[in-house]
Amino acid sequence: MRFGVEFKPLNDFAIRAGTANNPSRFSAGFGVAVNLFSVDYAFFTHNDLGLTHQFSFSVHIDKKEDKQPPETEPVVATQASESSEETxxxxxxxxxxxxxxxxxxxxxxxxxxxxxxxxxxxxxxxxxxxxxxxxxxxxxxxxxxxxxxxxxxxxxxxxxxxxxxxxxx
The missing domain is CATH 1.10.150.320 (Photosystem II 12 kDa extrinsic protein)
Structure with a gap:
């Protein structure tokens, strides 16, 4: 079984902690994201491997299709006159x-x-x-x-x- 939690006190900063059994271990870490880049650090305990540090640096590339924004202008409504005959x-x-x-x-x-x-x-x-x-x-x-x-x-x-x-x- 695994259990973990992430706390984000700021939009670009996260604190993480987790535990697991089989093998029994505990982890804690943090992550910082700035624009397309993120840096993560984690500390693990492990029965057989001892203490482990993990560091990662990531670049997030978004592969969205190019979408052209609609070429529109704002609509301005006008009040029609109440004349019964319009030429x-x-x-x-x-x-x-x-x-x-x-x-x-x-x-x-x-x-x-x-x-x-x-x-x-x-x-x-x-x-x-x-x-x-x-x-x-x-x-x-x-x-x-x-x-x-x-x-x-x-x-x-x-x-x-x-x-x-x-x-x-």
Whole structure:
């Protein structure tokens, strides 16, 4: 049977103690971790081996995949007016004035695309149709290949859209 305990009075410092039977032994030690490095020391008693000191130095390498943070901007909500009649011009002006989250044009729904300035239902449908027929957009500038989107329309929305890169392994 084994029993041990670790006490961490600080985030980067630990004190350890333990006992075991078969063979009967006792251990005590401490560890210090700084950034990627850790140093550990332990003292062991052993019936046959006597007193033993153990010292270790470790480098911790984290093998996480590279993950790109989402390329988004904060969403700012605006209060809609309570006017019973809204003209298309007023609706469009409100749409252009509102700050929105950046939209990944490869995954956006028709409703999401319609939140972009100058993009109505028909143009949003055309973008989705183009994407389904031709595959993912490689860059935001590829949007001009969609019928109905020219350089001027792209200029209005380019800072509100992005293309998430897919890593190929």
């Amino acid at each position: 298309p011009e007023a609706t469009q002006a409100a749409k252009e004035d509102r700050e929105i989250e950046k939209i990944d044009i490869n995954n956006a729904t028709i409703d999401e695309l319609e939140t972009l300035p100058g993009i109505g239902e028909k143009l949003a449908q055309a973008i989705v149709r183009f994407r389904e027929q031709n595959g993912r957009f490689d860059q935001v500038e590829d949007l001009v290949k969609v019928p109905g989107i020219g350089e001027k329309k792209l200029e209005k929305i380019i800072d509100k859209i992005f293309v998430r890169k897919i890593s190929r392994k």
